[in-house]
Amino acid sequence: MSPADRRSDEELVAVCNVGDAYEAARAFEALYRRHRDFVLRVARRFTRDRELALDALQETFTYLLNKFPPAGEGLTLSARLQTLLYPAAKNAAITAVRKARRAAGAGDAELDELPAEAPPETEPIDAALVALSPERREVLTLRFVDDLSLAEIAVALDVPLGTVKSRLHLALKELREDSRIKDLFDP
Amino acid sequence: MEPTTEQPETLPPAIASRLRRLDRAEAILDPRTDGAVLEAARSYFAARPAAARARRARWAVPLGAAAAVLLAAVLVRPIVFHTPSADDVDGSGRVDVLDVLALARMRAAGGDASGITDARIEELAYRIVALDSRRAP
Numbered sequence: 001m002s003p004a005d006r007r008s009d010e011e012l013v014a015v016c017n018v019g020d021a022y023e024a025a026r027a028f029e030a031l032y033r034r035h036r037d038f039v040l041r042v043a044r045r046f047t048r049d050r051e052l053a054l055d056a057l058q059e060t061f062t063y064l065l066n067k068f069p070p071a072g073e074g075l076t077l078s079a080r081l082q083t084l085l086y087p088a089a090k091n092a093a094i095t096a097v098r099k100a101r102r103a104a105g106a107g108d109a110e111l112d113e114l115p116a117e118a119p120p121e122t123e124p125i126d127a128a129l130v131a132l133s134p135e136r137r138e139v140l141t142l143r144f145v146d147d148l149s150l151a152e153i154a155v156a157l158d159v160p161l162g163t164v165k166s167r168l169h170l171a172l173k174e175l176r177e178d179s180r181i182k183d184l185f186d187p
Numbered sequence: 188m189e190p191t192t193e194q195p196e197t198l199p200p201a202i203a204s205r206l207r208r209l210d211r212a213e214a215i216l217d218p219r220t221d222g223a224v225l226e227a228a229r230s231y232f233a234a235r236p237a238a239a240r241a242r243r244a245r246w247a248v249p250l251g252a253a254a255a256v257l258l259a260a261v262l263v264r265p266i267v268f269h270t271p272s273a274d275d276v277d278g279s280g281r282v283d284v285l286d287v288l289a290l291a292r293m294r295a296a297g298g299d300a301s302g303i304t305d306a307r308i309e310e311l312a313y314r315i316v317a318l319d320s321r322r323a324p
Contacts, residue, residue, distance in 0.1 A: 016232075024232040029225050036221075041210065050215045061224045065231050125205040143196070144203045145210050168196050175202065184199040 005030035009081045017074040024068070031081070032061055038082060038146065039089045045141070046093035052100055059092035060085060079155045082148060086156040124180035131178070136171035139164055274311055287312045 005012065007030065015027035036057065043056035064085070067075040077084075129137065142153045150168070154161040176185045198206070276286040276293070290311060294303040 019232075019235075021229075021232045021235045024235060025225075025229045028228040028232070032221075032224055032228070036216070040215065044215065045210060053215060054217055054220045058220055058224055062227060065228055068231075070234055071231075123205070125202055126209060129202070129206055129209055140198070141206060141210055144198050145207050172196055172198070175198075181202065184201050 004033070009034070010077050013075050013077055013081070016068045018069075028065065028068075031064070035081060035085055039085050041146075042086055042089040043093040043096075046090055047097050049097075049100075052096040053093065055096045056089060056092035059096070060089045063088045063092070080148070080152055082146065083152050083155040086142070086146075086148075087158065125184070128175055128178040128181050132171055132174060136167050136174065139167040140171045143168060274314070276311075282315065284312075284315050287315055 005027075007015075007027070009031065012027040012031050016024050016031070019027060039060050040053055040057050043053040043060070044050075047053045047056060064075075066072050075084075129140075132140065138157070139153060142148045142156065143150070148156060150164050151161055154164045157164065175181060272282055274282045274286055276289040279285065287308060290303060290308050293301050294305070294308060297303070
């Protein structure tokens with residue numbers, strides 16, 4: 001594997017916008033290698049399936065590629081690239097699951113949210129996390145797993161900042177009040 | 188309910204760790220997916236013209252090498268031809284057709300006693316012709 005590209009996302013995006021064929025492809029590869037794991041993690045979150053997650057990964061970067069000329073207008077980053085990739089990966093994952101369900105003859109269930117998958121060995125913490133509403137768990141995951149700021153989460157979810165704060169606050173409150181894990185907050 | 192101030196929201200490390208585990212991404216990376224994405228990118232960007240800088244870079248090395256060889260030939264040639272040589276019969280510092288004529292005159296004047304054979308004259312003449320054709324632009 002080639003060494004990691006030290007250029008910022010903004011610089012790489014600028015090269016993808018106006019660079020020559022060779023430089024643009026190299027810059028795009030650097031973006032792909034830098035954000036592939038994040039996109040795959042998000043896709044896996046919403047599909048719970050290896051093949052569907054890989055399909056969503058490919059679909060997400062195709063979407064990003066089409067943002068650049070000649071087909072696209074060009075991309076200007078006003079926030080971290082993850083805030084653009086997150087909804088793209090989420091939508092690609094949900095679409096992949098829908099297609100798979102249709103192919104299998106199953107109907108569309110509620111797919112616009114995180115599937116609640118109980119871990120094989122349910123522990124109190126896992127049970128409390130799974131018990132959170134999908135919207136609250138999504139914000140909690142974006143904040144503490146993906147390390148996005150509240151403002152970035154708002155952009156990624158396309159909701160007001162106040163909504164993000166509210167969801168996070170309620171998620172933490174719910175966990176804090178859960179008798180199974182309450183002592184973890186007040187050791 | 189909406190908090191009015193942005194208070195630092197923290198999660199106990201044990202819960203954060205379990206959340207990450209719950210969100211675990213298995214080792215599902217696939218080189219075929221990498222290849223497909225990157226090949227699509229190369230095809231997509233291939234429509235763009237190659238940069239002039241890239242074209243210059245492609246020609247720069249051979250062009251530089253040719254210039255270096257030419258320069259070396261120009262610099263070295265006088266040294267080679269100014270080196271005292273048995274072929275420089277007339278002592279002009281150059282080996283050229285005049286040396287062949289000088290050799291022929293010496294042969295004519297001295298005969299066999301001069302030690303110069305016809306074969307020697309012919310051999311020098313051939314080499315002069317060869318040298319001249321190499322010097323020609």
